[in-house]
Amino acid sequence: MSKKPVVIRSIAEMRNARQSSTGKVGFVPTMGYLHEGHLSLVKAAKQKSNIVVVSIYVNPTQFGPNEDLGSYPRDFDKDISLLTELAVDYVFFPTNEMMYPKSYKSWVIVDDLTEVLCGKSRKNHFRGVTTIVTKLMNIIDPDFMFMGEKDFQQLKVLQQMGSDLNFRTEIIGCPLIRENDGLAMSSRNKYLNTEQRKRALCLYKSLLLARKMFKDGICDVDNIAAEMRNLIENNDGRIDYIEVIDPNTLQSQQKAEKNSRIVLAVFIGNTRLIDNMNISD
Numbered sequence: 632m633s634k635k636p637v638v639i640r641s642i643a644e645m646r647n648a649r650q651s652s653t654g655k656v657g658f659v660p661t662m663g664y665l666h667e668g669h670l671s672l673v674k675a676a677k678q679k680s681n682i683v684v685v686s687i688y689v690n691p692t693q694f695g696p697n698e699d700l701g702s703y704p705r706d707f708d709k710d711i712s713l714l715t716e717l718a719v720d721y722v723f724f725p726t727n728e729m730m731y732p733k734s735y736k737s738w739v740i741v742d743d744l745t746e747v748l749c750g751k752s753r754k755n756h757f758r759g760v761t762t763i764v765t766k767l768m769n770i771i772d773p774d775f776m777f778m779g780e781k782d783f784q785q786l787k788v789l790q791q792m793g794s795d796l797n798f799r800t801e802i803i804g805c806p807l808i809r810e811n812d813g814l815a816m817s818s819r820n821k822y823l824n825t826e827q828r829k830r831a832l833c834l835y836k837s838l839l840l841a842r843k844m845f846k847d848g849i850c851d852v853d854n855i856a857a858e859m860r861n862l863i864e865n866n867d868g869r870i871d872y873i874e875v876i877d878p879n880t881l882q883s884q885q886k887a888e889k890n891s892r893i894v895l896a897v898f899i900g901n902t903r904l905i906d907n908m909n910i911s912d
Contacts, residue, residue, distance in 0.1 A: 633716050633718050635711065635715045636685070636711065636722045637720065638711070638721075638722045638724055639722065639724065640724050642770050645723050645771060646770060646772075649684075649771055649772055652681075652682045652720075653681065655680045655682070655775065656684060656772070656773045657677070657682070657775045658685075658686070658767070658771050658773035658775065658776045658777070659672045659673050659684070659685045659686070659777050660685075660688075660763075660776065660778075661688075662688065662689045662690065662703065663689065663704075663705055663706070663710050663818075664703075664710070665709070665710045665713050665714070666808075666816045667816055668781065669779075670717065672777040672778070672805050673714065673719060673777075674717065675777050675805050676775065677717065677718075680775060682720045683719050683721075684719075684722075684773065685714055685721070686724075686725075686767055686771070687707065687710055687722060687724050688723075688724070688725055688730065689703050689705065690730075690763040691727060691731070692731065692758070692763065693757075693760045693763065695754060695755070695756065698753075699822075704818050704821045707724070710722075723770070723771065738762050739758070739761040741788050741791055741795070744784070744787055744788045744880075744881050745761075747784075747881055747882070747883075748874060748876075748894060749896060752872075752896070760785055760788070761788065761792050764776075764792075765792070768793075768800050772799075773800050774801065775800065775801050776789075776801070776802045777803050777805055778802060778804055778805065779807060779808070780805065780806055781807040781815050781907070783878075783892060784881060786802070787879075787881060789802055813832060813836070814828075814831055814834070814835060815835070815905075815906045817904065817905075819902055820904075823902055824900075827899050827900045827902070830866040830867060830868065831868075831904060832866075833862055833863045833868050833897070833899075834863070834868070834897055834904055834906040836862060837858075837859040838859075838908040840859060840862060841875075841893050841910060842912070844858065845910045846911070846912075852875045852886065852887055855875065855887060856874075856875070859873050859893075859895070863895075867899075868897040868899055870895070870896075870897050870898075871896035871897065871898065871903065872894075874893075874895070875891050875893050875894075876891065876892050876893075876894055877890075878892040887910050889911045890909070890911070891909070892908070892909055893907060893908050893909075
């Protein structure tokens with residue numbers, strides 16, 4: 632039976648609601664404009680928790696100066712409707728002034744893991760992510776936090792941060808969710824026009840190509856990346872990076888191994904998309 636979540640707009644009210652909750656609390660942090668990927672995290676939270684909290688907050692500190700903060704898609708009413716269908720208990724919906732008052736001066740920084748992949752081209756992005764997640768976990772104090780594997784680097788960075796800073800919250804990675812044709816679900820897919828949407832499938836197809844090459848015995852990363860690059864560039868994709876990495880350290884590998892992760896970021900038009908896949912079945 633569906634029920635409309637209680638929308639909480641103040642930190643004090645959120646803390647009071649948490650303190651009055653009994654049982655395990657599961658938390659799903661989002662920037663809103665929810666899709667089936669987000670909803671899969673909510674469903675995972677409901678399976679493991681007695682109370683589910685979803686935050687909706689477009690965090691300004693994880694956007695660069697020329698990125699899409701102002702145009703990032705938002706549809707709060709639709710989000711609440713979707714969360715009502717899943718009987719979410721609370722939605723935390725803070726303001727920028729609440730999360731970053733004028734006197735704000737503190738940041739959370741994770742070394743090494745944030746300096747590769749997306750961290751190379753998105754300066755201070757992960758500083759914004761780690762800081763806002765720290766603040767949200769301090770406010771909500773969940774037993775579990777659920778994150779999607781589409782943002783694979785983000786997941787690993789936050790798990791490292793949680794371990795290093797002794798958070799009691801268990802950060803749980805959940806499978807990447809795709810559209811029927813294979814495109815990784817993302818709020819930014821909304822930016823793609825019909826022709827770009829078709830071309831965007833080159834990310835998924837290049838990952839499948841890499842997986843096939845590895846299955847055929849090709850382990851040299853330069854060879855794998857070259858074939859992926861050709862496929863993507865033939866679809867007018869502009870590559871930020873293609874890497875085969877150790878899934879724990881995020882360090883690039885020259886020879887692919889069974890547990891290696893292929894990660895990539897590609898611009899289709901002006902839209903930057905990310906995707907990843909384990910190289911073996």
